[in-house]
Amino acid sequence: MTYKTITAVLSVAEDAEKVTQHALAIAERHGAHLIGVHAETPIVVTIAAPMEFPDPNAIMEQQAQAQAVSRTIQKTFRTLAQRAGVPHEWRLFTGSAGYSASGVIDSARASDLVVAAQLDPTGDGPSRADIEDLLYESGRPLCLVSEAVAGPETPERVLVAWNGTRESARAVFDALPLLKEAKEIEIFTVDARDSASEHAAFSGTEIASALTRHGLTVTVNSVSSGGDTVAHVINRRVSQTGANLLVMGAFSHSWLRHRLFGGVTSAMMKDLRVPAIMSR
Incomplete structure (x- = not known):
């Protein structure tokens, strides 16, 4: 692909x-x-x-x-x-x-x-x-x-903001051509929750395994927001890892379109530190 x-x-x-x-x-x-x-x-x-x-x-x-x-x-x-x-x-x-x-x-x-x-x-x-x-x-x-990027770069380190939703899954596979260029990929989950197929403690391991089968080097990390906003936690992790590409789904808990740009998606769009692939 x-x-x-x-x-x-x-x-x-x-x-x-x-x-x-x-x-x-x-x-x-x-x-x-x-x-x-x-x-x-x-x-x-x-x-x-x-x-x-x-x-x-x-x-x-x-x-x-x-x-x-x-x-x-x-x-x-x-x-x-x-x-x-x-x-x-x-x-x-x-x-x-x-x-x-x-x-x-x-x-x-x-x-x-x-x-x-x-x-x-x-x-x-x-x-x-x-x-x-x-x-x-x-x-x-x-x-x-993003406003912060100095110029076009090959993505060497990629942070995938993962929450197990349809949107985040689509973003991962939409970004696969760029992920295949990366040396390191981190599946990063904030405030993970249990799902029908995966315990919160293992959040992100399933998608990590899928990417590993593509020959990619993938790690998994899950943290608690500790009362901070999810957008701040994601941006902080981008800085900590030196990632030069962010991959995430554009999602919200609301079905109303005019509210879909609320929350994490809206905050990230305004405060991106690196280029980001977003899918809906």
Whole structure:
């Protein structure tokens, strides 16, 4: 198993180079085709009162700025991809739906892996809605490039945040091509609980055995949060082990979509120390 089609979601010009370089690094190692995607949303002007008409020149200027950003992102993507010699293509989507547009989602659905920037804890780009749509509507694994990472790296040490759910299992096997590149993999469980097939004391051993059969070097570790947040415990373990890739499921105890980004998933998306593979 390997990645043969990778989609790089380029939301803003500031993150375009970082996300493209990360996607290119994976594409080069796996011989993949890279698709660069940007969604340009038209400017929407709301009239507050009947006599308050927007200035047409101001609207045109805003549209021109949006188009300029698209051209900048496209140039960054094409320049880096051509320099790397990776087969690639560029897709620009324009519409009010943004990253929930059918074209963007269809591009993601036909990919082995989607690469995007992590949520900005101090701003909106990429927005929470963008990431939510990609993760929950595409059905594909999402690689979030963290703010802390210095550059694209081959994952030598991987931390798998494991809780035995469908989402965490899917994330592990979605990340298998990257796990096979790693020298060390740790299955890490926080506040383990008994399941129908596994006692809490042995949490993670079953998935560790499955990965070992793929020829991977895997260890298992289980800790108590001790009143700390699970996100903090996971990030602390990432730092302690020197891991340069995190793998985890995007999950919640709520069935309501607008609450699915609560808890651990939301916290991790805003405070990633290393790139992360997330699957839903």
